[in-house]
Amino acid sequence: MEKFGFKLSKPRVIDFDRNDKSVAEFIHANEPSFRLCIECGGCSATCTAGNFIPFSLRELHILLKRGETEKVKDNIEKCMLCGKCSLVCPRGVNTRNIIELAKRAFKIPELHAV
């Protein structure tokens, strides 16, 4: 068959209805300051881990809220829990608790099962 150089690309639509928000809900239930984040990126700018690799807490925040947990799961453990992010956060978000809760949620899935 003749090839014309066309191909089907995967849809890039983010389907909010199908995404798994249970982790975000679990975090929010246990750390209300989760929703205070304005995604300013202050945490990512100061991040100790981000000094070595492209690791951004702001990005993980957004992904968690969108329910795209796969990438969060792969990356969240890279945080060193040093606490710089919570000290620079202009909104008083308790970032380290969010990270710990996310780590726990991934390790013990029953915690946020729906």
Added chain:
Amino acid sequence: MQFDPFVIPFNIGLYFILIYAVVRSIIWFRDLSRPDKLRLQRGFFGKAFGQSLKEIFLESLIHRKILRTNPRLGYMHMSLAFGWFLLILFGTIEADIFGEKHLNPPYKAIFFKFFNPEHGITGFEAAYAFLMDLILLFILSGLFLAVIKRFTPKVVGMKKSTKLKSLDKLALTSLWLIFPARLIAESLTSGEYSTGSFLTGSIGSWLATFLPAGELAYPFWWLYSLSLGTFFILLPVTRYLHIPAELFLIFMRNSGIRTGDKAGSYSEIQAHSCSSCGICIDQCQMNFSAGINNIQPAYLIKAIRGNEDTSEIAMNCLMCGRCDQKCPVGIEISAVRMIQRREVYSGPEFRNTWKGYFRLRNGDHTPKPNGHHVYDYLPEVAAAEKTDILYFAGCMTHLTPAVSRSMVKILDASGLKWSFLDKDGGACCGRPLMLAGNDREARELINHTSELIWKSGAHTLVTSCPICYKVFRESYYLDIEVLHHTQFIKNLIDEDLVRMNFLHKRVAYHTPCELGRGTQVYNEPKDVIRHVAILEETGYEDENSLCCGGSLGNIKISYRDRQKIAVDAAARLTSRNPEILITSCPLCKKTLSAATPTKVADISEIVAEAVIIPKTEKTSLKHSLPVAEAVNIF
């Protein structure tokens, strides 16, 4: 009269508790690690035994430490414990001397009056009866305080009384009933036979004037026996287990057993030894500054005993160690709390069986190394240029660059050969991960940073952050000298390597928790400050120092509550209006400066301001300093 059915409840209770004690001690002993078993055996046949007996007398009976912290509360505990002990001791002697025969079963001593109602009329017998009445009065006075404390905690001096479980309430009721029941039973019997001394005798004869003392006495003897029996049977599942558990604790501690980092017999015994006295609650800033009062050791330990989920309570604590210092039982609270933190990922260590009378351990939960590295992105450590002094700023210092700049100035002024380990930001020291119970992950960071330190060839490691300092000292395997910058500056001054002007400022010093209670560095910072400024007291010195509220130990506390603690701590520290509030921890500096209008500075900053920069470079340690400007040290 030799026997009466009313003694049965008491006997059941007594034999139950004795058998229980034996079984429980066997289980506890079996659960100890091998070295701890040996320690205990050695402790039993050595000097430790005498020490333990002395300590048991002073702490479990007299309650010396509680007496010191809070005399009224101490009196309450003492009168109940020591009084009861005396009552049993002298009661047994009384039964032995005056009873029908020697070596009586225990109930004969406890219910002596019932079986010997005519005893105590003349001479020696009367004197002895007087003594027994005195002891009873001693106990009753303490009981009176206890009852008042339960309803109005203020009277005995505790700001907050601990909350009780329903079984505790039942046990408490039976405990409260024991001595009044004995008083009334003895009084009525005395009234009937016109015996008894100043207390039971007088009450008895008064009661006998309008009551049928003889008939009424018998139900009260039943009540006395029943309340004793109930108390004994409930003892193992209530907080009153602390009375016998403390004896075990003292023996084990004196034999050299320590908490360690995994749950085991010793941590379990410590948990059971807490008397819920509430002293830790009063010490805690989370309580008195932020009004959070469900996380203090008294509550944590209650949750551990109740086999509840402790993850929230265990994590919600500043790890400031203020409570550790004051616990009259000497429970290693921080170590116990850390054990709970490590279990957050693995579920509780105990499975409840037999409704709490016996617990079975679930097995070892320590995370095994699994070849999965989370920080494998850290760069390979390259060979570094050799140096003498290595300066590690730490994450927190990078957030307060004034501190690292000052240290650079001081290090340069000293003329020593030094290098800046994490100039462009290094990995974290690992302590925050450890505090969150993630020991395995922390170990990876520790290995990375250790390698950096080894390869530098330095003989001294200086850090600006007490949090790093603690972990370097306690969890790194380093064979070089580790100094906090306050100690390092002190050495520089002592060896005359830096000279400073005197700044005529009135300053106060805040001891950071990790540097003070955490690593016992109390004097060096103050000595350094005295070289450059006028140091004033804050009222919160050394072991008694406050936490700034910023602690990395707490990942649960909200920003708002942190701020409350910080504002309150800053207000207390600056109550005598110093010109500068000095601390030696970058995190304290950051937290406190946001909480007070007073200027807050790190020690290194004032030293850097006062330091006189020498004109010529020095190269080695022992060369004396060419004096550039007029020196003005005192």
